[in-house]
Amino acid sequence: MDGTETIAARPGADNAAARECLGAPDAVALRAIKLTAGYGNRAAVREVSIDVRRGELLAIVGPNGAGKSTLLRALSGALRPWSGTIELASRPLAEYDRRALARRMATVAQENPVAFRFTALEVVLMGRAPHLGAWRFESAHDLQIAREALARFDLTALAGRAIQELSGGERKRVFLARALAQEPEVALLDEPSAFLDLRHVAEIFGRFRELAATRAMAVAVTLHDLNAAALYADRVLLMKDGAAAGYGRPEEAMTAERLGAVYDTEVYVGRNPATGALAILPIGAPRRPAV
Amino acid sequence: MSGVAPIRERQGGGLDEAGAPExxxxxxxxxxxxxxxxxxAILLVTASVALACGSVHLSLLTALNDPASADRAILMGVRMPRVLMGAIVGAVxxxxxxxxxxxxxxxxxxxxxxGISGGGAFGAVLAMILFSQFGGSDVVVPVCAFGAALLSTLAVYRLAQVEGRLEPLTLLLVGVIFNAFWGAAIMLVNSVVNFYFTHSILFWLMGSFEAPTWHEVAIVAALGAGGFAILLGRAxxxxxxxxxxxxxxxxxxxxxxxxxxxxxVTSVMIGAAVSVSGVITFVGLIVPHMLRSLxxxxxxxxxxxxxxxxxxxxVAADLIARTAIAPAELPVGAITALCGGPFFIYVLRQEGRRTLGL
Structure with a gap:
């Protein structure tokens, strides 16, 4: 056990101590430099360099098979990169032991299968595991954190339901609540909005924006929905064939020209008059407009 | 479980609905x-009934009070080791x-x-035949059973992986094949050894708690307890x-x-169980499933x-095995398999669609 672990393990002191060792908001929490990773002998991510900063939401977008999920898996430590480095709080990821890593970084995968009939609350309480010893039962403090996480994702009424009985969207929110119960400094979310309806998409991004702001959490999400990326992300990484095709503020990363090249179809980029964010629409092969 | 009160109040801040039971x-x-x-409590009652019942009528009171009685001799010499062995093997x-x-x-x-128990049984049978003339087989047999069980575990696990993913159906199919394979291997050995071994081999195929020694009970108990502690630590x-x-x-x-x-750990535990009682199937399927739903x-x-x-x-299954057609005995493995077969189908139909993607 090293010094950083004991700091992170003390509840309550989390925020202040974490901020102390990671620096102020906007400081880089997670950094990848020339990261290459893949499966078998196929590289799915090639020489990608990104920063995930505290207090911000970074969206990773791109077509199917662009390497978004692979990048996220490598960043989470589940997939060992072929080359390049990943640093969490300026320390190589490989130097952390799994439990220490789990106290600082939470990951929610695209699909969330559960083998047995655990209740929603039990799944969320599993987020407390990295903070607990092998033999200990959850304390009142852990339970409170889990219940708050459930409430934050509108799940309080479903706490006692078996996870298998929930809809795809409800289950996804349970896993997001579990990530929150980990009290991480960095959250990596793979397609968090995939099964959600409009209201819950808005709510989820609202929640994570709020967490970024109040807890200086660094959030990275992969997304298919370019408009959601434009609306909610502070910065965007646009990927194609495993490499970065654009990186920066939404306006910089997602120009009509870049998107056209990456998605191989004509794209309209304008402004949404209601929000002022980019509005991105495909143009290719339209229906003839009604006269 | 309705008798057990929740030990903590809700802490949701009044947002809760009354629907889900706390x-x-x-x-x-x-x-x-x-x-x-x-x-x-259920285990204690079951074990007491199992100690009291059998082909010979026996008074537990007499046995406990009178050290010289025949009841005492039957209880301590025959029934107690058998019930204990049944309990330990079932627990394992x-x-x-x-x-x-x-x-x-x-x-x-x-x-x-x-097919892990089948592998263990083959290891045990082989060790018994090869090492019987040298003596000391009560160490060699469990060790060989463990080795063969571990080998089966690793082989089944590796073979069931398709492109790095463990496919639930492939896993079960590989298990079926391993069971058939080990069964055939035991039959093959059976066909070339003398009559004395044939009986032991049948015993291994069907599973039984007939006449264990206190020595065997102690070894399996120790390995079972160690395994329990390690598994609980990984819970x-x-x-x-x-x-x-x-x-x-x-x-x-x-x-x-x-x-x-x-x-x-599980291979050691299965090896220990198999080396004293043969292949007893489905206990490990029925019991956890019932407990999970409770x-x-x-x-x-x-x-x-x-x-x-x-x-x-x-212990209950063994009680049925030795009293159903007393004074003759059924193999306990046959009882558990008779319950387990239909239960397996039931679970497959119930859970199959949801958990296995059938």
């Missing part, structure tokens, strides 16, 4: 202890079933079904593994280390509950 929200220490006390099989199911994320996984990791390897990794579990530990899926309760529940179940 006791099933999550596992508390109080709920766990309540469940274990209940199972312990049910705990192993629960742990393996968590590890491969498949409610149908079990030592007998996956939270087994919970997290239910979410998948990646998710467990993200929650701080050293997945490969846990998997290695559990494979070795008490929830949390392995911090499931592992100790499987120990008590498996012991009670197997």
């Amino acid at each position: 006791t099933h929200d999550y596992l508390t220490r109080g709920r766990a202890l309540g469940a274990l006390a209940m199972l312990g 099989l049910a705990m192993v079933g629960a742990a393996l199911q968590a590890l491969v994320r498949n409610p149908l996984a079990e030592g007998g079904i996956l 939270r990791d087994l919970n997290l593994l239910s979410l998948g390897d990646d998710e467990a990794t993200h929650l701080g579990v050293e997945v490969d280390a846990v998997r290695r530990t559990v494979f070795i 008490f929830g899926a949390d392995h911090r309760l499931l592992i100790p509950a499987a120990m008590l529940g498996g012991a009670a179940f197997t």
